[in-house]
Amino acid sequence: MLKARPFFVLKYYFYVNLDFNKCMDINKDYDLICVGGGIMSATLALLAKSIQPELSILILERLDDVAQESSAAWNNAGTGHSALCELNYTPEKEDGSINCTKALQIFNQFEISKQFWSFLIQKGFIKSPQEFIHNVPHYSWVTGEKNSNYLEKRFEALKEKFMFSNMEFTKDFDVMKQWFPLMMNDRSEEDVMAATKMQNGTEVNYGVLTKRLYQILEDEYNVVVQCNQDVLEIAFPEFVYSENGKKVLAGIVPTWKKNDSESFFNEYLKRCNETLNI
Ligand SMILES: Cc1cc2nc3c(=O)[nH]c(=O)nc-3n(C[C@H](O)[C@H](O)[C@H](O)COP(=O)(O)OP(=O)(O)OC[C@H]3O[C@@H](n4cnc5c(N)ncnc54)[C@H](O)[C@@H]3O)c2cc1C
Numbered sequence: 001m002l003k004a005r006p007f008f009v010l011k012y013y014f015y016v017n018l019d020f021n022k023c024m025d026i027n028k029d030y031d032l033i034c035v036g037g038g039i040m041s042a043t044l045a046l047l048a049k050s051i052q053p054e055l056s057i058l059i060l061e062r063l064d065d066v067a068q069e070s071s072a073a074w075n076n077a078g079t080g081h082s083a084l085c086e087l088n089y090t091p092e093k094e095d096g097s098i099n100c101t102k103a104l105q106i107f108n109q110f111e112i113s114k115q116f117w118s119f120l121i122q123k124g125f126i127k128s129p130q131e132f133i134h135n136v137p138h139y140s141w142v143t144g145e146k147n148s149n150y151l152e153k154r155f156e157a158l159k160e161k162f163m164f165s166n167m168e169f170t171k172d173f174d175v176m177k178q179w180f181p182l183m184m185n186d187r188s189e190e191d192v193m194a195a196t197k198m199q200n201g202t203e204v205n206y207g208v209l210t211k212r213l214y215q216i217l218e219d220e221y222n223v224v225v226q227c228n229q230d231v232l233e234i235a236f237p238e239f240v241y242s243e244n245g246k247k248v249l250a251g252i253v254p255t256w257k258k259n260d261s262e263s264f265f266n267e268y269l270k271r272c273n274e275t276l277n278i
Pocket residue numbers: 035036037038039040041060061062063066067068069070071072075076077078079080081206229230231232
């Protein structure tokens with residue numbers, strides 16, 4: 001029976017700039033290969049393993065640890081992108097009305113993320129949500145007449161949706177001073193400003209979360225991230241089957257990125273063919 005492949009499957013052979021001896025698993029087939037040790041690979045791999053624990057997964061990271069790039073705590077704002085405060089998810093249409101479609105979609109996606117994290121807590125994989133998530137109100141703040149009118153229209157449109165029904169709106173200087181006092185320093189009641197508040201916003205430490213997800217993958221599912229592995233290119237070889245059923249490597253269209261890639265590729269092909277017993 002074919003293995004179920006819930007996401008995407010790379011029945012793969014690819015090459016990395018590594019000594020083959022250090023790369024024991026390089027000639028194996030995997031159901032799923034994730035390039036990069038950030039929150040995305042961690043989430044995908046963990047979702048896949050939760051659904052189908054027998055899946056074989058390989059994760060490759062070019063740096064010497066996971067969660068060092070965008071998923072590192074200091075490299076993102078940590079709002080969780082729930083569309084509570086991000087104005088770009090509610091563009092103004094030509095007729096002046098507000099398009100809420102994207103905001104509803106993003107809100108929904110973040111709710112699903114929270115459900116997944118809750119599932120991991122219920123399973124005992126994460127001891128406490130305080131490790132990585134806290135309640136922090138999300139504010140949007142704008143200045144000037146045009147922007148203030150836009151924010152008010154956005155508020156009117158969103159508050160109709162139950163997810164945003166607790167949104168608060170103000171043009172009042174004193175309320176804003178209460179909401180975010182530092183930002184009101186050196187401003188006066190004459191300034192035209194507006195703001196919204198969503199009490200149920202979150203602050204997410206994606207760095208901590210990402211590391212925790214990889215820890216779960218390692219401890220519970222025996223999936224280890226292979227660090228210091230720079231994937232140069234991914235090739236999709238085509239296989240044809242000869243009459244006796246033997247696999248034959250038919251073709252790869254590579255793009256070279258390194259001077260020594262050709263010899264590396266030759267070695268790679270040799271290893272592929274050895275693996276396939278050609
Ligand atoms: C300034 C900023 C603010 C943000 N604010 C928010 C926010 O408030 N809320 C929110 O939800 N999101 C926010 N984001 C977005 C969020 O941080 C990213 O969407 C998320 O971290 C992306 O995760 P990732 O796993 O795709 O990428 P990363 O965490 O960047 O992981 C990618 C990994 O791939 C590795 N890699 C790359 N190429 C190769 C290769 N060839 N071989 C091997 N490894 C490779 C990298 O070294 C890296 O470790 C923000 C992003 C930025 C930059």
